[in-house]
Amino acid sequence: MKYITILFLTLLISVTQAQQLPVVEYPSFKPDTFNITSYGAKADGITLNTKAIEKAIDDCNKKGGGVVVIPKGFWLTGPITMKSNVNLHLKSGSVLQFSSNTDDYQLIKTNWEGLDAIRCQSPIYGDGLENIGITGSGIIDGAGQVWRPVKKNKLTPPEWEALVSSGGFLNEKKDTWYPTERALKGSKEKRPGVIAEGYDFVKAETIKEFLRPNMVSLIHCKKILLEGVTFQNSPAWCLHPLLSQHLTVRNVTVRNPWNAQNGDGIDVESCRYVLIENSSFDVGDDGICIKSGRDEEGRKRGVPTEDVIVRGCTVFHGHGGFVVGSEMSGGARNIHVYDCNFLGTDIGLRFKTTRGRGGIVEKIYINNIRMNNIGGAAILFDMYYMAKDPLTMFGGADKPVIGYFPVTEATPQFKDIHIKDVVCKGAETAIFVRGLPEMNVKGITMENISIESQKGMQCIECEDVKIKNVTLHTNDNAKVVEVSNGKNLTFDKVSYKPTSVFMTVAGAGSKEIQLININASTANKQVLLEEGLSDKIVKTKK
Template sequence: MKKIVSTIFTLIFIASLSVYAQKAKQPEYSWTNLPVIAKTSFKADTISIVKYGAKNDGFSLNTKAINDAIIACNKKGGGVVLVPKGMWITGPIELKSNVNLHLQKNAILQFTRDFSQYPLVESNWEGLPQMRNQSPLWATNQTNIAVTGFGIIDGAGDAWRMVKKSKLNETQWAALVATGGVLSDDKKTWYPSQQSLDASKLKNPGEITKDKTPEFFASIKDFLRPNLLVFTSCKKILLEGVTFQNSPAWNIHPLMCEDLTVRNVYAKNPWYAQNGDGIDLESCKNVLIEGSTFDVGDDGICIKSG
């Protein structure tokens, strides 16, 4: 019996040594042996949003024109959708596979302050199902997409965000209160609407549960702030050169994406912007951020696992 036990112990010990040896042979982490990120590639074909009726007069809503241009480009096999210089007011834009949304220098994509243009959609917040307003710039299950150029993408976040008095000086606070909105009971937080204030008093109001009806979510719509850019389950993504600013909540939010390059991007928000993160990488694989600036009042670069 002792001999059998001794033999078993010897076999276990040898097996353990074998596993240890295999682990020892594995190469150590090395900066010279990083994963290769798949790069985007686009046809040279260029479609201007003007061709589809977009107007840079500062008040025309260009949502349909811009989305029509993206859809047409996608159906033709991809290419570049050009946003010329000027201010272009728009609602939510959905990016499609093989399309590079390119902003010329001095081009501004100004997302509208009209909340009715943002439908309520099922989304995700740190792994939990959430109801939120549609993100201004979004894509789901798309491959080979890009937002590039030298222009500005503005999310009109100041129309959505609450502001704490402690984050402003007296002059700034007085100017903000003078614009309208409502104050919390203790007068320490400004809200853009009564609906937003009322919803702030609820526990996890945006969380999707069986007892919450569409009517309930509609009653707290103002409070359900979207992230400026949300790409979900997308592959081969390039964000380059563009300024992303004034987001309602987070600025850039890739979720469950793969092969993402963020190069020479400028993400900025006022330092008092509530939840105004620069970029939140959530459950992503193979990401490169280089030459970029994140000038925000909350997390600059945040890595999340969902």
Template sequence: EDVKDFLRPNMLVLDRCKKILLEGVTFQNSPAWCLHPLMSEDITIRNLYVKNPWYAQNGDGLDLESCKNVVIENSVFDVGDDGICIKSGRDEEGRKRGMPTENVIVKNCTVYHAHGGFVIGSEMSGGARNIYVNDCTFIGTDIGLRFKTTRGRGGIVENIYINNITMKDIPGEAILFDMYYAAQDPILLAGEQRAPPRVEALPVGEGTPQFRDIQINNVVCNGAGKAIFVRGLPEMNVKNIVLKDMVIQAQEGLDMTEGSNITLQNVKLITENKGPVLNIHNSQNINLRGVSYAPSVPVYLNVSGEKSAGIKIEGLDKKSATGPIQYTFGATEKAVQSTSN
């Protein structure tokens, strides 16, 4: 069979365009990405239905790349890869272009099957900023809110504000920040095993990505594999994150590695497994304010790693956990300050 010398095309590409309106249209069965506005501005996307088969490789719904001044509203996505995705170029090429995706409003959208409901990355080398996501619903999406990047990308993702999100039946994480993205499907296949990434601190350079200054409020999730996952780099933590006013029912609670200046406030995690509700590893300045959990869990919080420090707990109900806090892998009681009920 002849080897093709081209890639599967995107369905609709809007390259360096201005004053765009996409309204009331159905887009489906794209060879790769379905909608790809690129280096464009003043875009309105309204009342769209975007449909790809669940198995479509790279079958993203909307990939907004290096665009500014955008409104996405009242649209439905049911696709094979990420649903609503923010991008800004890949690696050195994206950094050289230097065009962030910025000034974006996403509201009243629904995502069914997708690898992520609302996604930033992983190709975000030009940065992403000033993005507002409100009143969206994710049903059966592999991951709800998905922030992904890896070394070599570079770029700064900042000033992201997300409010009023409803999720149901999320197989993976309701909320995910991952700086070790490896271009793999977010959900393991039956019998599949993946080795964890090698952890080592590398020098900070132009290829070091950053996630910072992100606030997520008012999230309700009925069913997820894991509530919250945060995995930063040793040389560049995920930092300055606020997660507030949430109720998440999931098999597992929080896993955090290499996070800094992260606050969970008025967050209820209803977990099914018997492990710790919160796992915090090599993270600093973590504020847990009114973080509640299902009664009679064995362990509320596991703190690990010699670098863990400045973990503050307000309003811990020790009556609900048989062993509220445990320390492993070099962590000590000095890492935690607690006020209990």
């Protein structure tokens, strides 16, 4: 009877949790097939098959939908436009290779990093569609190498010499290569391509190759399925659903060179009802990223990314495994991330923003995460993001000037975020939390976490943070936890290696810190207070 009662409660809890998860609707397609070879496509690697593929898509759409088949073979094409009720299906052994001729990509009005902008048309593009899919087991290659700039410090000397000798243009410092003179010119412009900056099609043409497209751009779409396909070598972001609903990404592989500028895996922006599952990402920037617009334009749009599930995914390389921001001005909420691996990423769980963004990130639930070989922080909340490589902040870079600003609609917020059941084998820093003086990171819980790292935890300008059953095995013999202006903090059962000081506390704003069930004998001194702080700030109990 006792066993039955426990089983019933377990099932009840499971059902309750399942009911709380968002429900994502899937598209459905008619079985009718439209093979691109019937429209004149040739798999010779020379013929540009753009018209044949688009004819097949148009015909499929006009006849009520179905499956456009890309058969086994090497298919060269220019950018293609999706249409409603069409499933673009790549058979095993197929390669859909996008053109390396930038003249094939017209300039269009679109969105870039949360701002209305003029960019080159994406290799796969769709706007205002419903019931669309890109499925199968083939490969889609975006020819990103003809678009992307390359930094000298990300190549070996022979690789750099070979790249420079192949053509292209160098910046004044001779440390960044650009594929064309127009791409180099764009790198010197203020907010290149941004419409609010005064860009029109004529002006944008003068810096065209700098205005790299995202590889798959789907805007204002409903019921999207991306399944089974390998997406690789994108000019900028690889997968970019924007202002869309009911998106399923399942069993896909996303690959970009590790040094690809803006080579994100997937950026889900201002979308609702999203499922990303059983997929792998090996990229040059953030792996799985949540966005919702940038600064004032993003706040005016006012569309958060919400009701998202990310599960069973692996990120092998990237600036972050699971990321929120930095363009999160419309907010992000009700996001569930679980059963994921981050292996060799710069940051594991990464929340980033800065003053001017605005937006509220809340109701984030993360559990069962495995990590190893993390270059920076395993878990990071940073409200001073400056669009730099995330490892620079852990490599001795200058700290930001800390000042108090008035709270306005442009003040971002991180709150109500819950992380549990995390294991990380190797990181530079275990946990890094840095809020703003006027808007602390608040309402954070971390439970059942074990991290092996060089440094422990930093908690700066944070409030209402609860740490429970956490192991911080660090190689820093000076301290394990560093608090600066931390309020209402609880550390319950934190295990650590022998060290000089368990916790240092600084800042006049620090108060109400509790240490519970912590073995004081493991440190020479449990708490070291900055001069002038009252010893009543920290209370210990078992």
